[in-house]
Structures are given as structure tokens and as C-alpha cells.
Amino acid sequence: MYDVIVIGAGPAGSVTARTVALAGYDVLIMEKKERCVSPCAGYINKTINMDIPGESVIQSNIKKMRTYFPDLTYHDFAINGFVVDRPLFDTDLVSKAIVAGANIKWDSPLVDICAGNPGNVKFRNGNMIGKIIVGADGVFSKTASIIGLEQQRFAACSQYHIKDIEPIPQTCEIFFNADYAPGGYIWIYPTGNNSAKVGLGLINCKKSPRENLDTFITGSQIAHRISGKRTEYITGALPIGGLREKLVFDNVLLAGDSAGMADPITGAGINNAILAGELAGKTIIKTLENDDIARLQEYETGIKKLLGRPLGRSLEKRKKIDACNNQLLQEHLPELWVTFKQYWK
Numbered sequence: 001m002y003d004v005i006v007i008g009a010g011p012a013g014s015v016t017a018r019t020v021a022l023a024g025y026d027v028l029i030m031e032k033k034e035r036c037v038s039p040c041a042g043y044i045n046k047t048i049n050m051d052i053p054g055e056s057v058i059q060s061n062i063k064k065m066r067t068y069f070p071d072l073t074y075h076d077f078a079i080n081g082f083v084v085d086r087p088l089f090d091t092d093l094v095s096k097a098i099v100a101g102a103n104i105k106w107d108s109p110l111v112d113i114c115a116g117n118p119g120n121v122k123f124r125n126g127n128m129i130g131k132i133i134v135g136a137d138g139v140f141s142k143t144a145s146i147i148g149l150e151q152q153r154f155a156a157c158s159q160y161h162i163k164d165i166e167p168i169p170q171t172c173e174i175f176f177n178a179d180y181a182p183g184g185y186i187w188i189y190p191t192g193n194n195s196a197k198v199g200l201g202l203i204n205c206k207k208s209p210r211e212n213l214d215t216f217i218t219g220s221q222i223a224h225r226i227s228g229k230r231t232e233y234i235t236g237a238l239p240i241g242g243l244r245e246k247l248v249f250d251n252v253l254l255a256g257d258s259a260g261m262a263d264p265i266t267g268a269g270i271n272n273a274i275l276a277g278e279l280a281g282k283t284i285i286k287t288l289e290n291d292d293i294a295r296l297q298e299y300e301t302g303i304k305k306l307l308g309r310p311l312g313r314s315l316e317k318r319k320k321i322d323a324c325n326n327q328l329l330q331e332h333l334p335e336l337w338v339t340f341k342q343y344w345k
């Protein structure tokens, strides 16, 4: 029997697993895929106490975000972060969990959880027993659906890594244009060596994100800047419905995208997933030390205290941005995007 079974080896799962394993408890991570492959643009904000990833993981340091209105006028804002190679970043995090003592089974998708404490967790290739189960299995969380929760609202995303272009150094570029990315935006994130990740996220669109992205790359007013060699196409989704109301269900808890922790406006979810993993880990340690499963509730309280307000504000903005055509974006973007001071009023 394991003290903790973590479903999913993304940032939320790996950080939870590492934190608990460091305290000497038996931890098992069950990951659906054969290795870390998260589809992502990989921008991460530097935060205090952050474990900075190694040089091989960082593709570019970032000092500025340039946000474009539909008419291509723009607004610059100083930020401090980096663009990472996301599969390498996740591999690094999961390696740290393994070094701390966690076990991992790859290619092992969750199939079912039989209620009870300890819980019987069924995978495609067997059963495992765990005192506490952490659903860190992303936006379409199987854990959440087994508990009976509804699927979250999501933005659909597509991205290429484009080579032989000259992105603005150390700058994340964000384009708002409802013709290409209704309800979302297009991004260009530099990755060094004359290359950038160019992608978009959109909501409720008849055309696929890939069709829209291809049209943007070949037919937009900035096409000449991004007409390089398109490589590494990825597609993915992120939650935009805000924080789930409940995060703890007896001995099962949700962390990261499975709990709706990505920002409903920016789509950024890596920092929050790491933060959730740390808090989940610390709360689980206290729960195990005291042999009192009710203490898991402290995780939900703590997350709501930390993320409730910012994610709540973002969800309100999301309702407004959903209804924006280009004319409304041109007028109201400062109230709807995080780099403008009007957003925070």
C-alpha cells in the first residue's frame, strides 16, 4: 500500500510527489504517457523561492511582454521570466520527485477509483492501493470525472515551433484579434537561435485552431515576420472555467489544471500547478503525520486563500472577453488584459 498515489506527472503531480517523498512517505506517480510530453508554450514567471530550471531547459529569458490591439498598436510591459522547453522542464521535475524517493509507472492511465480509505486505484495495467489520491491529471481529468465532476470549459490551442525567423529578443508578443483567435489570443515566444513558438488559443470557433493558426501565419499583417520553417506542431487545451468549487473529496484531492487552476484569461497554469503541488504536498504530510484525513481540507482552504481572488477576477474578465469582436477589443482591451493597470482596478 502507498501513502499517496499521484495521477499524472505534470508540474502539479511531480511537485506534490517530490514534497511528500522528501518527508519519507511512500509515493507512486501513475502517468498515462510513456514520457513527459505536455503541449505548452512554456512561459514561466520567475517567482520568489522558485527552483530555477537548468540552462538546457531554458530557451529564452523574458524581460518584456508586448500586447497588440487588433489594429496592431501595442503596449509594452516589463516582466521577468523565461520560456522553457516544456517536456524537458516536466522531465526535470519528475526526476527530482524520483530522486526524492517517489516511484513512477509510465504508460499507466487511470481507469477507476473505488471509493474508500484506503482507495483502490485501477489502472490499465493493474490495481494499486493508496491512503491518499491526488488527481493531477490535467484539464480533462479522469480523476475528476470518476468523482462525478463536470468537464471544465476549455480553450483549444495549436502551436508550431518556427525556425529561421527573427522574433523580438527576450519579448513575449501577444496579439488580440478575434478573426484568428476568438475569445483568446495569438502568441509569439522567442526560443533563441532565430526561432519562436507561435500559437493560439480560442474558444467556440467553427474552424479548428490549426486552420486559424495557419491562416494567421500565412495571411495576417505580420505574416512576413513568421514565415519560417514550421516544425513541432502541437495541439492541446487549457481550462478557462476558473477554480473548481471543491478540491477535496474525502481522501482524493485535485491539483493544477484538473482543479481549474490555470488563469481563465491568460491561460497560464504552470506557476499555479507548482504552487498547488507544494501546498498539496505539505498538507498531505500533516494529514499523514496526524493520521487524520479531515486535515486534507486545509489544502482547499489554503488554495482558495491564495488563488481564489485572482482567478475569480480573471473569470469575470473572461465573461466580458468572450463577447468581444475586434471593435470591442480595440476599445476595452486595457480592462481585460493583465499588463494594463486598468485590469487591476
Ligand SMILES: Cc1cc2nc3c(=O)[nH]c(=O)nc-3n(C[C@H](O)[C@H](O)[C@H](O)COP(=O)(O)OP(=O)(O)OC[C@H]3O[C@@H](n4cnc5c(N)ncnc54)[C@H](O)[C@@H]3O)c2cc1C
Residues within 6 Å of the ligand: 007, 008, 009, 010, 011, 012, 013, 030, 031, 032, 033, 036, 037, 038, 039, 040, 041, 042, 043, 044, 108, 109, 110, 111, 136, 137, 138, 139, 140, 141, 142, 143, 157, 158, 159, 199, 235, 236, 237, 238, 255, 256, 257, 258, 262, 267, 268, 269, 270, 271, 273
Ligand atoms: C498550447 C498550450 C500552451 C500553454 N502555454 C502556457 C504557458 O506559456 N505558460 C503557462 O503557465 N501555462 C501554459 N499552458 C497551461 C499549462 O500547460 C497547464 O496549466 C499546466 O501544464 C498544468 O499543469 P498540471 O500538472 O496541472 O497538468 P498537466 O501539465 O496537463 O499534466 C497532467 C499529466 O497527467 C497525465 N494524465 C492525463 N490523464 C491521465 C490519466 N487518465 N492517467 C494518468 N495520467 C494522466 C498527462 O499525460 C500529463 O502528464 C499552456 C497550455 C497549452 C495547451
